[in-house]
Amino acid sequence: MRPLRTAYSTIQAYDTDECVGIRPTGEARHDHLGIDGWAAPREKARRSSPCRMAHLVVARSTSIQRAARAQPEDPMYRPSYRRHTTHDSAPSPRASWPQVIVLANRGPFTTELQANGSIRVRRAAGGLVTALVPLVQKSSVTWVACGASDSPSAGEGSGLDVRGATGAHRLRYVCLPDDEHRGYYYGFANQGLWPLCHALHVQPVFRSGDFHAYRRANIRFAAAVADEATCASPLLLVQDYHFALAPSELRRRLPLSTIVTFWHVPWPPALVLESCPWAKELLDGLLGSDIAGFQTSQDCENFLDSVERLVGADISRTDGTATYRGQTTRVRAYPVGVEWDNDVVRTTPPAPVCAESVRGDLGLPSDVKLGVGIDRLDYTKGITEKFLAIERLLEDHREFRGRFTFVQVAEPSRECLPEYQLAREQIIATAERVNARFGAGANVPIVLQLSHYEPAEVYRLYRAADVCYVGSLRDGMNLVAKEFVLARHDERGVLVLSEFAGASEQLQAALLIDPYSVDASALARALTMPDVEQSKRMRIMRATVARFDATWWAERLLADSWSLRWSQPSPDRHARAEAQVSA
Ligand code: G6P
Numbered sequence: 001m002r003p004l005r006t007a008y009s010t011i012q013a014y015d016t017d018e019c020v021g022i023r024p025t026g027e028a029r030h031d032h033l034g035i036d037g038w039a040a041p042r043e044k045a046r047r048s049s050p051c052r053m054a055h056l057v058v059a060r061s062t063s064i065q066r067a068a069r070a071q072p073e074d075p076m077y078r079p080s081y082r083r084h085t086t087h088d089s090a091p092s093p094r095a096s097w098p099q100v101i102v103l104a105n106r107g108p109f110t111t112e113l114q115a116n117g118s119i120r121v122r123r124a125a126g127g128l129v130t131a132l133v134p135l136v137q138k139s140s141v142t143w144v145a146c147g148a149s150d151s152p153s154a155g156e157g158s159g160l161d162v163r164g165a166t167g168a169h170r171l172r173y174v175c176l177p178d179d180e181h182r183g184y185y186y187g188f189a190n191q192g193l194w195p196l197c198h199a200l201h202v203q204p205v206f207r208s209g210d211f212h213a214y215r216r217a218n219i220r221f222a223a224a225v226a227d228e229a230t231c232a233s234p235l236l237l238v239q240d241y242h243f244a245l246a247p248s249e250l251r252r253r254l255p256l257s258t259i260v261t262f263w264h265v266p267w268p269p270a271l272v273l274e275s276c277p278w279a280k281e282l283l284d285g286l287l288g289s290d291i292a293g294f295q296t297s298q299d300c301e302n303f304l305d306s307v308e309r310l311v312g313a314d315i316s317r318t319d320g321t322a323t324y325r326g327q328t329t330r331v332r333a334y335p336v337g338v339e340w341d342n343d344v345v346r347t348t349p350p351a352p353v354c355a356e357s358v359r360g361d362l363g364l365p366s367d368v369k370l371g372v373g374i375d376r377l378d379y380t381k382g383i384t385e386k387f388l389a390i391e392r393l394l395e396d397h398r399e400f401r402g403r404f405t406f407v408q409v410a411e412p413s414r415e416c417l418p419e420y421q422l423a424r425e426q427i428i429a430t431a432e433r434v435n436a437r438f439g440a441g442a443n444v445p446i447v448l449q450l451s452h453y454e455p456a457e458v459y460r461l462y463r464a465a466d467v468c469y470v471g472s473l474r475d476g477m478n479l480v481a482k483e484f485v486l487a488r489h490d491e492r493g494v495l496v497l498s499e500f501a502g503a504s505e506q507l508q509a510a511l512l513i514d515p516y517s518v519d520a521s522a523l524a525r526a527l528t529m530p531d532v533e534q535s536k537r538m539r540i541m542r543a544t545v546a547r548f549d550a551t552w553w554a555e556r557l558l559a560d561s562w563s564l565r566w567s568q569p570s571p572d573r574h575a576r577a578e579a580q581v582s583a
Contacts, residue, residue: 183213
């Protein structure tokens, strides 16, 4: 395991707007826990008190009902969607949890040791962090995450604590022994569950050693959560496929807690899940939750099918519940969103300025159309297939040769796994081939950037682009699609979106594609779409992205958990338990 390298002074020297105090055992050092857009000044925190949040939820839920009546054709209000989403239950204004603990493999930021010995802090990649950060900004949480990566912030023993001086946020890192981390994260989570849940043509690898490491790690994380609990009945928010076994373990350790598990990736059909030798254990673990949240109504259906078929749980499709070993789990869709009121969007220059500067950087004349793709480098994202569609465009439409450039950002991810190395080779080889066929000198159709882009740079690309292409072969939600819509307050630009991304359930006004078919018609249509049509589509999508934003997601989860807690048979047992703990 790597030694503890992080020091308060080195972090302070780094380029976040505000500073973070990191100490081996955690102590309040600073006004804000400031990681890129994640600063919570005292005043902002005060204005976002739980009481105010509860009022916001009531207001939002009323406006949602109003909108549902006004727009029955909106996909959000299709009967299948409404069956699993809970827009209607107004939460109690007393929605003030004694404590909220998030359990997620990724912490909100990553740290990287620089050549000069200082440490670079960046917001972590992926939709999970994007979705959770606004929740953390707006309520007081403890975040328990894995510290056993290559990060220089990984410490020994019980890991690191990071705390803002407001006392509002706390980070607890759990460090796993190397072999356990390999089996849990690279092995079972990313070579087993990741391909299984995405149900692609990449075969999951199930090794018993990995599963045992996964189980050990889940128990270790659950112990850290229990150790962080300062009351008997906290709200526990368990995140994603890294922690399928944690809910039942947490139920055992903190029987009075309310456990909400959110699965950020797709839930596979029962027949696919069955191929996992430990499918029953996974379901048994997840059914320790009070609420199991998914991205789409299809995921909810698949989950209910799975628990009925594989462990014989009693399910009600009408109520969206599964009862197993005396515990009832509510199964709900909470599509994650992006932060509508977002500092980066606010400070990004207007679209024409971005277009000019990006074209200037790339050396492109103003009449060249620009496409963008922003993905983690992952075989689920369909980047190679996207390049094949670009190749087809240039084959079929001569008018775009030398007149279309596509900037693809692909942030490397899980690089030590062979599947990711292969995906990287294919992506590079395809881009080079297409560029060799259709490029001329420095003017190439595909500009491939295999690196991390900071949010400000990503939003500059979104604003500059004529088209954003999201070609996931399968995706839980895909927040890039929503970020592009969020960025385009000029109501220009066209979103080409895979029908296999969860986001397509909400963003039906995008140009929906089958990413497997090597077909350039959507791209050609996007590049020639009249302004009026662009604007009409963008306006519809912006209304949805604004309404179901990250705040809606977080508030919905908190509100549903709260109403569940108070609808349980003996709410006063919680009060008694709390009294016992504080006595
Ligand atoms: C997806 C997963 C997240 C994960 C992210 C980045 O969005 O749902 O749980 O954090 O990818 O992947 P990584 O393995 O780098 O954390």
